[in-house]
Amino acid sequence: xxxxxxxxxxxxxxxxxxxxxxxxxxxxxxxxxxxIEASRDWLMAIVAGxxxxxxxxxxxxxxxxxxxxxxxxxQVALENGAGLTTAFEMVxxxxxxxxxxxxxxxxxxxxxxxxxxxxxxxxxxxxGVDGFIIADLPIEESDDFRVPLAAGxxxxxYMVAPTTTDxxxxxxxQRASGFIYCVSLTGVTGARASLADNLSEYIGRVRTQxxxxxxxxxxxxxxxxxxQAAAIGDxxxxxxxxxxxxxxxxxxxxxxxxxRFVRELADAAAKPGA
Amino acid sequence: xxxxxELEAAWEDAKHDVAYLGEIRRLARDYVGRPTPLYEAERLAxxxxxxxxxxxxxxxxxxxxxxxxxxxxxxxxxxxxGKKRIIAETGAGQHGVATATVCALLGLECIVYMGExxxxxxxxxxxxxxxxxAEVRSVSSGSKTLKDAINEAIRDWVTNxxxxxxxxxxxxxxxxxxxxxxxxxxxxxxxxxxxIIEKTGALPNAVIACVGGGSNxxxxxxxxxxxxxxxxxxxEAGGHGLESGLHSATITAGREGVLHGSRSYVLQxxxxxxxxxxxxxxxxxxxxxGRSMPGSxxxxxxxxxxxxxxxxxxxxxxxxxxxGSFRRSNRAMQLRMG
Numbered sequence: 043x044x045x046x047x048x049x050x051x052x053x054x055x056x057x058x059x060x061x062x063x064x065x066x067x068x069x070x071x072x073x074x075x076x077x078i079e080a081s082r083d084w085l086m087a088i089v090a091g092x093x094x095x096x097x098x099x100x101x102x103x104x105x106x107x108x109x110x111x112x113x114x115x116x117q118v119a120l121e122n123g124a125g126l127t128t129a130f131e132m133v134x135x136x137x138x139x140x141x142x143x144x145x146x147x148x149x150x151x152x153x154x155x156x157x158x159x160x161x162x163x164x165x166x167x168x169x170g171v172d173g174f175i176i177a178d179l180p181i182e183e184s185d186d187f188r189v190p191l192a193a194g195x196x197x198x199x200y201m202v203a204p205t206t207t208d209x210x211x212x213x214x215x216q217r218a219s220g221f222i223y224c225v226s227l228t229g230v231t232g233a234r235a236s237l238a239d240n241l242s243e244y245i246g247r248v249r250t251q252x253x254x255x256x257x258x259x260x261x262x263x264x265x266x267x268x269x270q271a272a273a274i275g276d277x278x279x280x281x282x283x284x285x286x287x288x289x290x291x292x293x294x295x296x297x298x299x300x301x302r303f304v305r306e307l308a309d310a311a312a313k314p315g316a
Numbered sequence: 317x318x319x320x321x322e323l324e325a326a327w328e329d330a331k332h333d334v335a336y337l338g339e340i341r342r343l344a345r346d347y348v349g350r351p352t353p354l355y356e357a358e359r360l361a362x363x364x365x366x367x368x369x370x371x372x373x374x375x376x377x378x379x380x381x382x383x384x385x386x387x388x389x390x391x392x393x394x395x396x397x398g399k400k401r402i403i404a405e406t407g408a409g410q411h412g413v414a415t416a417t418v419c420a421l422l423g424l425e426c427i428v429y430m431g432e433x434x435x436x437x438x439x440x441x442x443x444x445x446x447x448x449x450a451e452v453r454s455v456s457s458g459s460k461t462l463k464d465a466i467n468e469a470i471r472d473w474v475t476n477x478x479x480x481x482x483x484x485x486x487x488x489x490x491x492x493x494x495x496x497x498x499x500x501x502x503x504x505x506x507x508x509x510x511x512i513i514e515k516t517g518a519l520p521n522a523v524i525a526c527v528g529g530g531s532n533x534x535x536x537x538x539x540x541x542x543x544x545x546x547x548x549x550x551x552e553a554g555g556h557g558l559e560s561g562l563h564s565a566t567i568t569a570g571r572e573g574v575l576h577g578s579r580s581y582v583l584q585x586x587x588x589x590x591x592x593x594x595x596x597x598x599x600x601x602x603x604x605x606g607r608s609m610p611g612s613x614x615x616x617x618x619x620x621x622x623x624x625x626x627x628x629x630x631x632x633x634x635x636x637x638x639x640g641s642f643r644r645s646n647r648a649m650q651l652r653m654g
Contacts, residue, residue, distance in 0.1 A: 103458060103589040104575065106467040107474070113457050125587045151574040156588030178577060180317060205318045205477060229475035 048219040048254075049172045049197045051144040055094045056221060056255040056276055064312040065272035066094035068257060069304055070148065070281030072115035073098050073132055074124020080293060081124075082132050087297035089141050091304025097175070097279060098129045100149030107150075107177040109232025111282035126153050130169050137170045146173040146199060159187055163194030173197040173220050181213050188217060199223050204244045211251045221255040221277055224248060226262065233283040234261035237270055245274045265310035272311045280307055319477045324492040326397050331499060336392060343388050344503065347421065348378045352504075354511035367521065372508045374532065381599075382504055382532045383414035383485060389500035391418035394481035401425045401476065404483045405469045407434055407462030407528075408599035409441025411485030416450035418483075426450040429468045431461040438598055459592040462602050466576055486529025487606035490577030494534075494606050501535025509539050522547040528564065528599055530606030553595035562594035566605040573604075580607040 059066035069088045074081055088096060101119035105112060119128075126149070133145050147166075154162055154176060166174070173196055179187060181200070188198040197220030202211055205228055214222065224245060227238045238244075241258070248256060258271040259279030271278045284303050288296045330336045344350040353373045361369045374382040394402055402424045406412030412428040419426035428445055432454050435442055445452050458464035466489070473482045484490075487497040505523075512520050523540050525533035527550040537548045555563030563569065566581045573582030575590055583591050583603040593601040 103591075104463060104467050106470045106576070109471075110457075117458070120589060125589070127587075152582070152584065152590070153588035155574055156571075156584070156586070178574070180577075203474075207318055207321075210317065228477055230471045 049144065049195055051142070051172045052095065052146075052197055052220040055144050059094055059311075060255075060276065063315075065268075065275055066255070066257070066277040067092070067268070067304070067308045067311045068095040068097050068146070068259075068277055068279045069093050069284055069307070070097040070099060070259075070279060071285070072101060072112065072119050073126075073129035074101055074119030074122045075115040075285075076118065076289075076293065076296075078122055078124055078128055080296065081119075081128075082135055083297045084288070084300050085132055085136055086139065086141070087300040088304050089136070089143060091301040092308040093143060093304055094308075095144045095146060095172075095277070097146050097148050097281070098132060099281075100126050100129055100147055100153055102150040102153055105150065105177075107230055109230040109282060111233065111285050112231050115285060126157055130165055130171070133171055134169045144172040145170065146175060147171055148175040148177065150178050151176055154187070159190050162187075163190045163196065166191065166196045167194040171196060173199045175199040175201065175223055177201065181210060181217070184217065192219070197221075201225055202248055204228055204238065204240065206248075208247070208251065211248055215251045218252065218254060221257050222248065222252055223279070224256050224258045224275065226258050226260045226271070229260070231260050231282055233263040233286055235263075237261065237267055241271070242274050265306055268307050268310040269312075273314050278307075278311055319473065319482075320490055320492065322397075323496075326393060327492055327496050330393055330396055333396075336396060339392055340389050340500075343392075343421075344385070348384050348388065349376065350503065351507040351511070352376050354508055354515065356515065368516070370508075370512060370515070370520070372504060372511075372536065374504060379410070379414050379417050381410040381414065382501060382535060383411045384417065385503055385535070386485065386497050386500045386531060387411070387414035387418040387483060390481070390483045390496065391415070391422050391424065393496075394424065394483065395422055397481065399479065399481035401427070401480045402483050403427045403429065403469050403472050403476075403480055404485060405429045405462065405465040406441075406445075406485065407431070407465070407601065408597070409434065409438040409445065410599055412450070412452070413441050413444045413448070415483050415485070416445040416448035419450065420448045427472070428452050429455050429465040429472070431459070431465050432456045433460045434462065434465070434598060461592070463575070463590060463604075470576070486531040486602065487534045488529040488576065488578055488580065488602065488604050494578070497531050497606075498534045498538055501531050502538045504532065504535040505537060505539035508536060509543075519543050519546050521545075522549055524549045524551060526551050526553070526597075526600060527567065527605060528553070528595075528597075529602045529604070534606055553593075553597060553600040555594040555596075561591075564593040564595040564601045564603070566593075566603060570603070570605070575604040578604065578607060581605050 056066050071084050101116040105116050191198050200214045200218045201223045203225040255276035257277030258275040262280050263283035268278050291299050355371045357369045357371050377384050402419050404415040416426050428450050455465045455468045484493045487494045525536045527533045533550050540546045553564040566583050570581035570583045573584050575582045590603050593603050595601045
């Protein structure tokens, strides 16, 4: 198996957070939501709030791993005419405006597949996309993406879930670079009232086989959740909760609110005793 | 994924279990009413000419469609796996009715996901499902039809994976469903093959089936795969015509893509977004199609010919040609299986 060359920006971001005794915070937004222009402003606002990495969702017609919030943002984004190209343009804009933190795309196989895997790797390298999370890509088929992406300097980020068996975790361990996206629960994305009870035990099980950073996502909604997840993981993803909050505000207030929201979460991402 | 591995292992085990297969056969005979008749439509043949035409009457199976063949097999498999909660998707409602029926028969909880638009246009089937004790959940995301009902069923499954069996209705979607559905529907072709030999003393020149997701087509075709002289012809829903964009001709007009965990032909736009389908038949409007691989590395999609629209069907019909030329006249549009 090809040994992946890890993406330098992702590795540095987790290393910096570790050195500062906190978990890396990775907020999520959908490309093209609420409008194509506004999603670019949200991106810059999230960076300003102190995000360590950014996850940009690529809208897809059939987001079967997503709950109601991201289903809705995807649908609105598609109605706005957004897609993979929109996301690349957001990154291009961010890089032109001095954004240095890692940017990771999250999406579903088909839009990436239709764009062309080689083209995807080339474009990612050109504009500065550091990783790809592909929710419906099984491990068995993942080398088709992983190898070309790695050649272009981007990590294919693997997902594991509480139901993932130890055998499959070991298959992930042989391939993964960058970080592992640990789905916190059995279910789809979306804000939740509390974290899963067995989260610590499950992350511990993944940790015995994998030595790259573990980011925890799905259902993490409040500073309290972030604090709990930061105590056991190396990174924390917040998505639907932030979008739900911003949606309650008038559009002109959303960017500043995004910055405040992310800052509050970033403060909560300190490890215990830090 | 672990759930799919568990399902595959359970199926590999069950399909060699004499007791399980015996129970399917017993219910097929006593509950479904199999074998379904093979009827020679003489007046239709006299009207259109060209061939002796036989109809495999799956509409006479209990609940009115072939869907029950698959539902019984998967329902018994769920019981065997100790799963008490069944979820299913349905488009026209035939698979939902079959699933609700089997759940009532086997004493299983039944939840059926159905697009809001399909619920509106298929009210009688919604009524039947509820009468059978199923809960019908309306899906209002995306195009509000079959593909979105599948999305919602998958979301339910990943959330409730320990207790729940997803009784999938067609030969598409995630492995191992295309294989399970093919094997459970192959009873159609096995019966039809024996019946046509009994009635005519020979194999047919061609076997024709409509293709939505592909379950009845693969069920009918699979037992004929080794019969190299039998043409296997799939007919897709032409809707308002291919040029209108309002159709369900996935093999004819789709491109390779990935939908619901399966790499096959998909009706999609240039950006890989899955597009909405149209057919007057609510049961055929799925933007993907099964890719079962019977004895070859070629998806079944390749084995089905390109006769998507009524226009092309009529244009290719040899009105008074002798028996045998029916096949030859269509050869240009067919890709042989195997």
